[in-house]
Amino acid sequence: MRKSTIGIIILSIILVGAVIPLGFSAVDNQQIVITYGEATHSNANYKNTVDDFFVNQAGVDLNTVDSKIITADEVNKISSSITGRTYSPSQIYSSALVDLNDNDNLEVSVDKSKITTITGDMYLSALKSVGITAGHVYVTSPVTATGESALAGIMNCYEVVTEVEIPDTVKEAANNEIYTEAEIVENSNVSADDLSKLVDDVKEEVQEENVTDHQTIVNIIYNYTIINNINITDSDIENLANSIEQIQNVQGDIDTYQTEVSDVFNSTDEAQGLLDGLFN
Incomplete structure (x- = not known):
């Protein structure tokens, strides 16, 4: 009986490994990513200010969260073709945290004391235009900023967590x-x-x-x-x-991206359900 039980446990572990998609696990913080503006990340005081906001608002352990730096080059790749503006590395402050643990709906929390122009509703509307409908997004800056460049970081967060690239036309x-x-x-x-x-x-x-x-x-x-x-x-x-x-x-590109992301979320939900059943 003991050998039979061990065999079932080993088989269960193999099955769980087979159904959990790459990039997701039972560790919640693997579905959380932070992007720091280039100027913020290079200044320890600025980074600490931003980190304090994320800890207080999102309640996460930043030691276990993946992070990326959003550079001026990445922002300019998008902004220069729209407004003609180019930004220097010292101007990229806006930072974002995306938490996909609660993926029932999309919510955006903006630090209104620092982000002066773009509101939570504006981010929400733009993300829905992309086809993003899930996750909790937090946006802040160590100094006052319009918040325009933060959208590049937010979309980058989604790409890192889901491992699905957003088409350039949609961005x-x-x-x-x-x-x-x-x-x-x-x-x-x-x-x-x-x-x-x-x-x-x-x-x-x-x-x-x-x-x-x-x-x-x-x-x-x-x-x-x-x-x-x-x-x-x-x-x-x-x-x-x-x-x-x-x-x-670009609605066709949006629909394609949304389908790919939905497949990732559905696979994750199914894997978590199997995990719950096995360990119960």
């Missing part, structure tokens, strides 16, 4: 959405929250109706500015329309 569309909203907030009287709601409403209608015509998207945006009593310029409306149109044009 560019999501970042364009963030940069466009940031520019409008900085140059107009509209609040970030009001603009974020406007964009969400427009995107929802555009996606439901599968609208790809530029002028139709412009008209939808204009209608929502009237409904929500938001005053933005015709140029702002054009820029928003271009951003939303770009997201619509």
